[in-house]
Amino acid sequence: MSGILQNVIELKPKKQFLAEDATTGITFALVNIPQAMANALLAGVNPVLGLYTLMVGTPVGAIFTGSVFMNVSTTSALSVAAGDALASLPPSTRAANMAVLVLLVGVVQLLAGVFRLGSFMRFVAKSVMVGFTTGVALLIILGQVSDLTGYNSSFKGKILQVADTLVHLGQVDYPTLFIGLGTIALIIGFNFTRARKFGFILAILVATAVTQLLNLESVQLVGDIAQLSGSLANFELPNIILIPNLFTSAVAIAIIGLVQGAGVSQSYPNPDGKYPNVSRDFTGQGIANVATSFLQGIPAGGSMSGTALVVNTGMRSRWGNIFAGLFVIPLIIFLGGLVDLIPMPTLAGLLIVVGYQSLNFNEVQRVWLTGQIPRVAMGLTLAATLTLPLQFAVFIGVAVSILLYVFQSSNQVKLVQMQRVPGGFPIEVPVVPELHDCEVAILHAYGSLFFAAASKIENQLPHVGDSRHAVVILRLRGRDDIGSTMMGVLERYHHKLIRQDGRLLLVGVEENVYQQLQRTGLLAKLGEENVFRTQPQIGVSVNQALNVAQTWLEEVGEDCQ
Numbered sequence: 048m049s050g051i052l053q054n055v056i057e058l059k060p061k062k063q064f065l066a067e068d069a070t071t072g073i074t075f076a077l078v079n080i081p082q083a084m085a086n087a088l089l090a091g092v093n094p095v096l097g098l099y100t101l102m103v104g105t106p107v108g109a110i111f112t113g114s115v116f117m118n119v120s121t122t123s124a125l126s127v128a129a130g131d132a133l134a135s136l137p138p139s140t141r142a143a144n145m146a147v148l149v150l151l152v153g154v155v156q157l158l159a160g161v162f163r164l165g166s167f168m169r170f171v172a173k174s175v176m177v178g179f180t181t182g183v184a185l186l187i188i189l190g191q192v193s194d195l196t197g198y199n200s201s202f203k204g205k206i207l208q209v210a211d212t213l214v215h216l217g218q219v220d221y222p223t224l225f226i227g228l229g230t231i232a233l234i235i236g237f238n239f240t241r242a243r244k245f246g247f248i249l250a251i252l253v254a255t256a257v258t259q260l261l262n263l264e265s266v267q268l269v270g271d272i273a274q275l276s277g278s279l280a281n282f283e284l285p286n287i288i289l290i291p292n293l294f295t296s297a298v299a300i301a302i303i304g305l306v307q308g309a310g311v312s313q314s315y316p317n318p319d320g321k322y323p324n325v326s327r328d329f330t331g332q333g334i335a336n337v338a339t340s341f342l343q344g345i346p347a348g349g350s351m352s353g354t355a356l357v358v359n360t361g362m363r364s365r366w367g368n369i370f371a372g373l374f375v376i377p378l379i380i381f382l383g384g385l386v387d388l389i390p391m392p393t394l395a396g397l398l399i400v401v402g403y404q405s406l407n408f409n410e411v412q413r414v415w416l417t418g419q420i421p422r423v424a425m426g427l428t429l430a431a432t433l434t435l436p437l438q439f440a441v442f443i444g445v446a447v448s449i450l451l452y453v454f455q456s457s458n459q460v461k462l463v464q465m466q467r468v469p470g471g472f473p474i475e476v477p478v479v480p481e482l483h484d485c486e487v488a489i490l491h492a493y494g495s496l497f498f499a500a501a502s503k504i505e506n507q508l509p510h511v512g513d514s515r516h517a518v519v520i521l522r523l524r525g526r527d528d529i530g531s532t533m534m535g536v537l538e539r540y541h542h543k544l545i546r547q548d549g550r551l552l553l554v555g556v557e558e559n560v561y562q563q564l565q566r567t568g569l570l571a572k573l574g575e576e577n578v579f580r581t582q583p584q585i586g587v588s589v590n591q592a593l594n595v596a597q598t599w600l601e602e603v604g605e606d607c608q
Contacts, residue, residue, distance in 0.1 A: 060364075060366060061363075061364060064363035064364045064366065065366065067361040067362065067363050067367070068362055068363055068364055068366040068367040068369075068370055069366075069370050070361060071357050071361055071362040071367040071370065071371065072366075072367060072368075072369070072370025072371040072372075072373070072374045073370070073374050074245075074356070075118070075353065075356055075357055075367075075368075075371035075374075076101070076371055076372075076374040076375045076378055077245065077248050077378070078245065078247050078248055078356065079101060079120060079121075079353065079356075079371075079375075080098060080101070080248075080375060080378060080379075080386070081247060081248065081251050081386075081389065081394065081397060082121070082247065082397065082401065083097035083098050083100060083101050083120065083121045084097045084098065084269065084386070084389075084394060085097070085394040085395075085397050085398045085401070086121040086122070086123060086125075086126040086345065087121070087126070087345050088194075088391075088394060088398075089123060089126035089127050089130050089187065089190065089398065090126040090127075090129040090130040090133070090145065090345045090346075091129075091130040091133055091134060091138070091141055092130075092133075092141050092142055092145050092345065093142065094269055094394075096142065096145065096343055096344050096345050097121050097126075097344070097345055098375060098379060099339065099342040099343065099344035099345075100120065100121050100339050100344035100345050100346075100347050101120055101121070101371070101372050101375045102342070102344075102372055102373075102375050102376055102379075103335075103338050103339050103342055103344060103372065104119055104120065104121075104335040104336065104338065104339040104344060104347035104372070105118065105119055105120050105335075105347070105368055105369075105371050105372030105375075106368065106369040106371075106372035106373055107119075107331075107334055107335045107338045107339075107372075108120075108331050108332060108334070108335035108347065108368070109365045109366075109367075109368035109369045109371075109372070110331070110365065110369070111330060111331035111334045111335070112323070112327065112328045112330075112331030112332065112349075113312070113323035113324040113325075113326075113327030113328050113330075113331065114311065114312050114315065114317065114323035114327075114328050114331075114349075115317045115318055115323070115364065115365055116315045116317070116354055116357065116358055116362060116367075116368075117308065117311050117312065117315065117323070117328060117331075117349050117354055117368075118311075118349070118350050118353030118354040118356070118357050118368055118371070119308075119331065119332055119335045119347050119348065119349060119350070119353075119368070120347055120348075120350045120353045120371075121345055121346075121347060121350070122304075122307060122346075122347075122348050122349075122350045122352075122353075123183065123184075123187050123398070123401055123402065123405065124179075124180065124183045124303055124307060124348075125300060125303055125304055125307075125345070125346040125347070125348050126345060126346070127183055127186050127187060127190070128183075128296075128299065128300045128303055128346075128441070129145065129148060129149075129296075129300060129345060129346050131436050132148060132293065132296035132297075132299075132300065132436070133145060133148070134436075142343050143285075143286055143289065143343070144289055144292075144293060145343060145344075145345060146283065146285040146286070146340050146341075146343040147285045147286060147287065147289040147290060147293055147340070148293045148296065148297055148300070148346070149285075149336050149339055149340040149343075149344060149345065149346050149347075150285045150336070150337060150340035151290060151293055151294060151297030151298075151301075152297045152300050152301045152304065152333075152336050152346050153332075153333045153334065153335070153336030153337035153338075153339070153340060154333065154337065155297060155298055155301035155333070156301050156304060156305060156329050156330075156332045156333030156336060157329070157330055157333025157334060157337065158333070159301070159305060159326070159329045159333070160326050160327060160328070160329030160330030160331070160332075160333055161330065163326040164326065164329065165309065165324065165325030165326035165328070165329060166325075166326075171306055171444070171445065171448045172421070172424055172447070172448040172451050172452070173410075173414065173421075174414045174417070174420075174421035174422070174424040174425040174428075174451070175424050175425070175428045175444045175445075175447050175448045175451070176306060176310075176444075177407070177410045177411060177414050177425050178414075178424065178425035178426065178427070178428030178429040178432065178444070179303075179428050179429075179432055179440065179441070179444050180405065180407070181406060181407070181411060181425075181429055181432075182428065182429045182430075182431075182432025182433050182440070183405070183432060184402045184403070184405035184406045185402070185406075185433060186205055186402075186432070186433065187398055187399075187401065187402030187405065188398075188399050188402035188403065189205035189206065189208070189209050190205050190398075191227075191395035191396075191398050191399050191402075192205075192208060192209050192212050193208065193212075193395075194223075194227070194267075194391045194392055194394065194395035195223070195224065195227040195228075195392050195395040195396065195399070196212055196219045196220065196223060196224050196227075197219060197220025197222075197223035197224065197265065197266075197267075197392070198212050198215060198218050198219050198220070200212055200215075204434075205433075206433065206434075220265050220266075222261075222263040222265050222266050223263075223265060223266050223267070223390075223391075223392045224392070226254055226257065226258055226263065226266055226390050226392045226393060226396075227390075227392030227393065227395050227396045227399075228396065229254060229257070229396075230250050230251070230254045230390075230392065230393045230395075230396030230397060231396040231399060231400055233246075233249070233250035233253055233254065234246050234247060234250045234396070234397065234400050235400075237249050237250060247397055247400075250393070250396075250397070251389055251393055251394075251397070254389075254390055254393040254396075255385070255388050255389050255390060255393065258388075258390045258393075259388060263390075266390045266391070266392060267390070267391040267392075268387065268388055268389065268390055268391065269386060269387055269388070269389045269390075269391065269394070270387030270388060271391075282341055282342065283341065283342070283343060284341065285340050285341070299439075299441040299442060300346055300441075302441055302445065303348070303441055304332055304336075304346060304347075304348030304349070305329055305332070305348075307348050307349050307350075307351065308325075308328050308329065308332050308348055308349030309325050309328070309349075310349070310351060311328075311349035311350070311351055311354050312325050312328045312349065314351070314354075315354055315358060318363075318364075328349065332347065332348055332349060335347050352401075352404075357371065411425070420451060420454065420455065421451075424447050424448075424451050427443070427447055428440070428443065428444045428447055431443045431444070432444075453499045454499070459493075459494040459495070459500075460492065460493065460494035460495060460496070460500040460503050460504055461492070461493045461494055461507075462478050462490055462491070462492050462493075462504055462507035462508065463475040463476070463477070463478065463490070463491050463492075463493070464476050464477065464478045464479060464488055464489065464490055464491075465489040465490070465491055465522070465589075466489075467489075473489070475491075478490060478507060478508075478509055479509050480509060480510060481509055481510040481511075481512050481514070482509045482510065482511055482512065482514040482517040482519070482549070483514055483517065484514050484515045484516060484517065484607070485515070485516045485517065485600055485603070485607035486514065486517050486518070487517075487518045487520065487593065487596050487597070487600070488509060488517070488518070488519050488520065489520045489522065489589065489593075490508075490509075490519060490520065490521050490522065491521075491522040492504055492521070492522075492523075496526065496529050496530060496533045497530045497532065497533070498530055498531075498532035498533075501530065501532040501533040501535075501536050502532070502536075504533070504536060505536045505539070505540070508536075508540055511540075511543040511544055511546075511547055511549065512547075513547070514547055514549065515547055515548055515549070516547075516548050516549060516600060516603050516607055517544065517547065517549040517550075518549060518550045518552065518596040518599070518600070519540070519544060519549070519550070519551050519552070520552045520554055520589065520592045520593070520596065521537075521551065521552070521553055521554070522554050522555050522589060523553055523554065523555050523556050523557070523560060524554070524555025524557075524581050524585070524588075525555070525557070526557060526560060527557055527559045527560065528559060528560065528563070529560055529563065531567075534563070534564070534567060534569050537551070537553070537569065537573070538569055538572060538573075541572065541573055548603075550577060550596070550599065551573065551577060552577045552578075552579065552592045552595065552596065553573065553577065553578045553579065554579040554588040554589050554591070554592045555579070555581045555582075555588050555589070556578055556579060556580050556581060556588075557580075557581050558580075561578065561580060564578065576595070579591050579592050
């Protein structure tokens with residue numbers, strides 16, 4: 048609640064910022080009207096629905112996100128995922144299903160924010176996200192081949208469609224191809240001029256003018272698919288009967304949006320220099336999608352490119368993104384007739400450029416050079432993204448992230464032995480393979496002690512064998528939880544030492560771990576005298592255990608003399 052109140056305070060307009068925020072808003076609206084329409088095409092619905100998302104989702108997101116600068120708008124990844132989820136449905140039913148899908152996405156994101164699940168985003172491995180975003184970028188490029196060439200392949204799957212088009216080059220509509228490739232060339236050309244911020248819109252204007260002047264009748268126009276002229280959105284309640292069929296896809300799309308939004312959150316600090324609360328950003332994106340669903344818009348999320356645009360054009364407050372959405376409305380009313388004349392291959396060319404710009408070759412190279420495990424994770428996610436429905440690819444990516452985390456955690460665990468040095472600090476040495484009679488071994492474990500790593504720790508513990516009266520001191524300082532598997536390891540090792548008249552002493556035991564030992568009954572089995580609580584001064588509990596061990600060995604008698 049305090050976060051929402053803070054946002055309300057920030058919404059008080061500041062006169063010195065209004066001019067810059069208004070300039071940001073009009074620039075964003077001009078650039079993103081065609082891109083939002085193109086993203087709606089990626090989603091397999093009427094291009095107009097992408098504009099509805101800008102009109103509602105962008106200003107609502109600006110009001111409720113924790114990030115001042117985050118631009119909540121259409122993104123290619125969300126659009127591809129939504130289109131993939133609705134691909135099997137007849138075109139006449141997609142708008143109604145899209146409304147329900149967006150509503151569910153919003154609810155999932157809103158709940159993620161309410162329950163403060165932002166911290167869980169750290170469990171999605173960077174290698175997995177790079178593989179996924181790379182796959183989405185390639186799908187965007189491959190998915191434009193039909194509109195770019197005018198040849199409609201009967202095959203399913205983007206890769207097969209491209210291959211089929213190459214086989215049937217004789218059926219390509221060359222005026223369509225000319226306009227599409229010309230648009231790409233214009234965007235690239237404008238990028239080297241002072242007008243690069245308006246490169247997309249200028250390229251669209253030129254391509255539209257050429258199509259009309261040359262009277263290229265075979266080139267399909269936006270107006271052939273949907274009439275935009277002067278139209279605004281109609282309020283309509285989503286049909287909740289459709290929820291069961293779309294829930295799984297909605298969860299997957301929500302995850303995509305949340306991960307994208309988390310990336311934006313951590314890339315653009317707020318004006319006070321602090322990074323925004325990721326969970327609050329989840330809430331803002333969720334509310335934006337819920338609001339968008341009532342106008343049958345497409346999914347919205349934190350847009351890295353949109354955020355970069357508003358920041359680079361001088362945005363100073365939340366009003367920059369609010370203006371960005373509101374300025375779309377008059378542009379639709381007064382320029383809607385011109386939008387109807389935009390050639391479809393022009394939007395295809397725009398999306399090919401967007402897809403190429405989304406390919407982050409530096410990130411791919413960094414993951415590739417990091418090591419074999421990240422390389423495999425990236426490759427598996429990329430392959431899944433290109434060959435499977437995106438909702439399944441997302442879950443595969445999350446599963447790969449979890450497995451990667453468990454695998455790396457279990458492999459990074461290491462047991463060392465602390466060797467005392469007279470008059471100095473202890474040094475770390477390799478653990479002795481086997482205990483000797485009356486020996487005191489001080490051990491310390493690095494890394495996770497949870498289930499996957501616990502067995503590796505057990506294998507690294509020195510073998511008890513036939514040793515008599517050996518004492519093992521295991522240091523647990525800094526651990527708030529050791530897990531039930533590790534408790535089983537401790538219990539088994541304790542019994543091995545007891546059978547040989549030895550002792551296991553646990554030192555540096557934090558309060559939460561002590562309570563775990565007590566609740567599970569392991570404390571009673573080990574003996575309270577063998578468990579030493581952590582102390583503020585490092586080394587105190589180890590010295591206490593050493594004194595107990597030495598006193599006990601002296602009491603054993605002649606065996607340890």
